[in-house]
Amino acid sequence: MLAPQRVWWQPLSRMERSWVIVAFVLCLFFTAMMPFWFVVGRQNVPVTTYRVDPKVYEQVVNDFIAEYKVDEINGIPVVEPPPGGEIYMLARQWQWSPILKLKKGETYKLHLSSTDILHGFSLQPTNMNLMVMPGYDYVAEITPTQVGEYAIVCNEYCGIGHHLMVTKLIVTD
Amino acid sequence: MAVATMPAPSAKADFRTCPVTGLKVDLAAERLIIVNAVAAVVFLLIGGFYALLLALTRWQAIHLLPADWFYRVLTGHGFDMLVAWIVFFEVAGLYFGGAVMLNARLVAPKVAWLAYILMVVGAVLVNVMTLVAPFDQGAVMFTSYVPLQAHPLWYLGVILFAVGALVAVFIFFATIITAKKERTYEGSMPLVAFGLMAAAIIAVYTLLSGAVAYVPTFLWSIGILPSIDPAFYRNFFWSFGHPAQQINLAAMVAIWYGLAAVTVGANPVNEKLSRFAFILYLFFINLGSAHHLLVDPGYSFAWKATNTSYAMYLAVLGSLIHAFSIPAAVEVAQRRRGFTSGLFGWLKNAPWREPGFSTLVISMVLFGFIGGTTGVVIGTEQINLLAHNTMRLPGHFHATVVAGTTLAFMGFSYYLIPLIFRRKLRLVSWASWQPYIFGLGMALVSIGMIVSGLQGVPRRHWDITFSGAPIDVTLPGATQISLAIMGVGALIAIVGGIMYLAVILASVLTGQKEEARRLTLVMSDQNPLVEHALPNVGKEPEGKESPRGTLVIGVIFIVTFMIYYLSNWWLLGRGWFIR
Ligand code: HEM
Ligand SMILES: [Cu+2]
Numbered sequence: 208m209l210a211p212q213r214v215w216w217q218p219l220s221r222m223e224r225s226w227v228i229v230a231f232v233l234c235l236f237f238t239a240m241m242p243f244w245f246v247v248g249r250q251n252v253p254v255t256t257y258r259v260d261p262k263v264y265e266q267v268v269n270d271f272i273a274e275y276k277v278d279e280i281n282g283i284p285v286v287e288p289p290p291g292g293e294i295y296m297l298a299r300q301w302q303w304s305p306i307l308k309l310k311k312g313e314t315y316k317l318h319l320s321s322t323d324i325l326h327g328f329s330l331q332p333t334n335m336n337l338m339v340m341p342g343y344d345y346v347a348e349i350t351p352t353q354v355g356e357y358a359i360v361c362n363e364y365c366g367i368g369h370h371l372m373v374t375k376l377i378v379t380d
Numbered sequence: 381m382a383v384a385t386m387p388a389p390s391a392k393a394d395f396r397t398c399p400v401t402g403l404k405v406d407l408a409a410e411r412l413i414i415v416n417a418v419a420a421v422v423f424l425l426i427g428g429f430y431a432l433l434l435a436l437t438r439w440q441a442i443h444l445l446p447a448d449w450f451y452r453v454l455t456g457h458g459f460d461m462l463v464a465w466i467v468f469f470e471v472a473g474l475y476f477g478g479a480v481m482l483n484a485r486l487v488a489p490k491v492a493w494l495a496y497i498l499m500v501v502g503a504v505l506v507n508v509m510t511l512v513a514p515f516d517q518g519a520v521m522f523t524s525y526v527p528l529q530a531h532p533l534w535y536l537g538v539i540l541f542a543v544g545a546l547v548a549v550f551i552f553f554a555t556i557i558t559a560k561k562e563r564t565y566e567g568s569m570p571l572v573a574f575g576l577m578a579a580a581i582i583a584v585y586t587l588l589s590g591a592v593a594y595v596p597t598f599l600w601s602i603g604i605l606p607s608i609d610p611a612f613y614r615n616f617f618w619s620f621g622h623p624a625q626q627i628n629l630a631a632m633v634a635i636w637y638g639l640a641a642v643t644v645g646a647n648p649v650n651e652k653l654s655r656f657a658f659i660l661y662l663f664f665i666n667l668g669s670a671h672h673l674l675v676d677p678g679y680s681f682a683w684k685a686t687n688t689s690y691a692m693y694l695a696v697l698g699s700l701i702h703a704f705s706i707p708a709a710v711e712v713a714q715r716r717r718g719f720t721s722g723l724f725g726w727l728k729n730a731p732w733r734e735p736g737f738s739t740l741v742i743s744m745v746l747f748g749f750i751g752g753t754t755g756v757v758i759g760t761e762q763i764n765l766l767a768h769n770t771m772r773l774p775g776h777f778h779a780t781v782v783a784g785t786t787l788a789f790m791g792f793s794y795y796l797i798p799l800i801f802r803r804k805l806r807l808v809s810w811a812s813w814q815p816y817i818f819g820l821g822m823a824l825v826s827i828g829m830i831v832s833g834l835q836g837v838p839r840r841h842w843d844i845t846f847s848g849a850p851i852d853v854t855l856p857g858a859t860q861i862s863l864a865i866m867g868v869g870a871l872i873a874i875v876g877g878i879m880y881l882a883v884i885l886a887s888v889l890t891g892q893k894e895e896a897r898r899l900t901l902v903m904s905d906q907n908p909l910v911e912h913a914l915p916n917v918g919k920e921p922e923g924k925e926s927p928r929g930t931l932v933i934g935v936i937f938i939v940t941f942m943i944y945y946l947s948n949w950w951l952l953g954r955g956w957f958i959r
């Protein structure tokens with residue numbers, strides 16, 4: 208524990224050397240996995256982002272809802288957009304809007320933004336999570352691969368009503 | 381083992397000579413170590429009480445607190461534990477490593493007191509505002525993500541605390557530079573002090589990033605700045621918040637080396653390698669802040685992948701080196717004492733009742749097998765999609781900063797009490813059991829959280845039954861079980877925490893004053909540091925002395941790691957397509 212004696216910069220022993228090599232190879236493997244998956248994987252983190260004024264975004268979402276609204280559940284509009292199009296989700300304290308009806312196997316451009324503070328987009332039980340921020344329009348190309356009813360909950364703390372902030376995503380054939 | 385030599389009396393400072401180590405102890409440093417350690421323990425006590433309330437609330441079957449108190453207490457727990465307990469303890473550690481271990485005087489003790497007062501005032505301010513400010517300005521989580529706006533005094537508290545900590549770090553640097561100049565020790569700096577120095581260097585750029593995040597935010601909260609960009613804040617917050625964790629890491633590893641030396645007389649087999657590993661931390665760990673931003677809008681894949689992997693997982697390489705060096709040092713020391721039978725005879729004959737030793741093993745195992753593996757996995761760019769803001773995160777860091785760092789600090793403090801407080805340790809059998817109980821509890825807490833997170837349970841969430849929400853949401857029923865595991869683990873860990881506090885308080889308040897005393901183990905009168913420590917230098921461990929057992933443990937670790945890592949890719953591959 209005290210000062211090391213004499214020379215401590217002796218060469219590594221054989222066992223140490225092999226451990227360092229194994230460890231380093233492991234690190235290289237971890238490093239390589241990310242670009243590998245970026246090229247061949249089907250699940251990658253979206254990168255497309257635009258700056259957006261929260262008021263403008265709210266207007267865009269309202270127009271989107273008005274155009275494709277088919278129903279309403281407990282005050283939340285249900286929207287069925289044409290397959291393969293741009294779709295919008297708005298986060299605010301403490302609601303997600305709207306409820307989306309999507310087709311399995313179609314690819315949609317999902318826009319996410321907030322009009323007040325940070326929220327967390329969390330699709331369950333698929334378990335897909337993205338940050339939602341005011342001022343940033345985050346665009347994810349998503350393709351539902353199973354039919355069913357999914358929940359979207361908020362998983363970034365956003366105040367006292369954080370746990371009330373849920374909506375639905377319905378996928379049909 | 382080289383012993384530090386007595387310095388010629390240099391600048392004015394009052395010393396006593398420690399009868400145990402022969403080191404000169406600067407009395408001003410000693411007092412500062414004591415007050416910082418006391419503050420640390422007080423915040424551990426408060427944070428631990430909060431932990432109990434939180435765990436009993438998230439254990440959905442009990443659901444103790446109402447929403448507002450849950451979020452306030454959560455904010456307080458995060459700050460008191462992660463910031464106050466850890467940093468106060470680290471400051472005590474820096475003064476110990478800088479002044480006492482190097483046999484030197486503490487530079488500018490008055491300034492060190494000022495730093496202490498700033499930190500205390502800051503921490504108290506944050507605690508009070510968290511509880512009494514209007515809900516939205518108090519319950520902001522210790523991260524206080526803009527545009528959530530805390531009370532100005534809350535930010536002021538954080539800033540005061542950080543300034544105090546920065547001053548303490550500079551006092552440490554001044555102390556080690558003075559020690560070098562005044563030649564208070566011979567040869568190279570001891571490894572433990574070297575590790576602390578690595579921690580301190582990281583602390584400087586960490587705290588500077590903190591200033592970039594907090595000072596504008598404070599100005600915004602009092603209306604001087606019109607707005608703060610939320611992405612800017614998150615970026616700088618994590619340039620502060622992430623490396624801060626690596627300070628804990630470096631300090632914890634330094635303590636691991638210390639515990640190995642104290643309890644079985646282990647010396648690193650190769651000091652060069654251990655020091656190199658600390659240097660890897662220095663250079664690469666600050667990149668890791670990006671792993672908090674992996675699913676944030678606005679960053680490119682290349683930027684995230686480069687940073688989240690610490691260039692090429694080079695900081696992880698540092699940890700993997702320590703993960704081998706420390707057990708290998710223990711194994712070689714044990715084998716040289718004659719415990720050479722089989723692969724693990726050295727382990728079987730280890731001092732398992734000695735809290736320093738059990739702490740070392742439990743802290744390393746839980747940190748490595750749970751904390752380290754899960755950390756690399758959730759920090760992988762794409763896999764973060766599955767994990768971000770779920771309970772897998774608190775599961776990860778309760779294995780690292782609690783089962784790893786906090787436990788290591790606890791175990792280490794049993795040895796500091798006789799040295800610094802000059803009191804005989806009391807309740808030694810409690811001390812002997814405490815690491816096992818706390819470790820078992822935290823293992824269950826971490827695993828319960830991780831399994832809950834895998835099923836989608838969000839972190840920082842008051843009610844996962846979503847009662848009152850406009851839409852019915854049910855998470856898988858097994859979450860009830862995993863959250864209960866977390867809750868039971870929390871109760872066990874709390875018992876372990878109380879035992880720790882009882883030992884410390886009983887010893888400090890009622891322990892027998894003891895001046896002349898050899899540095900002995902807690903559970904026996906031996907002093908492995910002197911009796912067993914054989915210099916490793918010049919003699920490579922060979923044949924029966926070579927650390928074969930450690931190599932086997934290492935291989936088991938890598939296999940477990942790969943299984944968990946690859947199964948997460950498999951899990952990701954089953955998800956919806958997203959780009
Ligand atoms: C008996 C020991 C402990 C138990 C049972 C415990 C339990 C918990 C629980 C239940 C949460 C809430 C998780 C959530 O809802 O997101 C939490 C959060 C947290 N804990 Fe602990 N904890 C303990 C000790 C510690 C220690 C010693 C530290 C740090 C050194 C720590 C650091 C944190 C942090 C940073 C958070 C996150 C706060 C946030 O999300 O803002 N905990 N803990
Ligand atoms: Cu929200």
Ligand SMILES: [Cu+2]
Nearest residue numbers: 361363365369
């Ligand atoms: Cu929320």
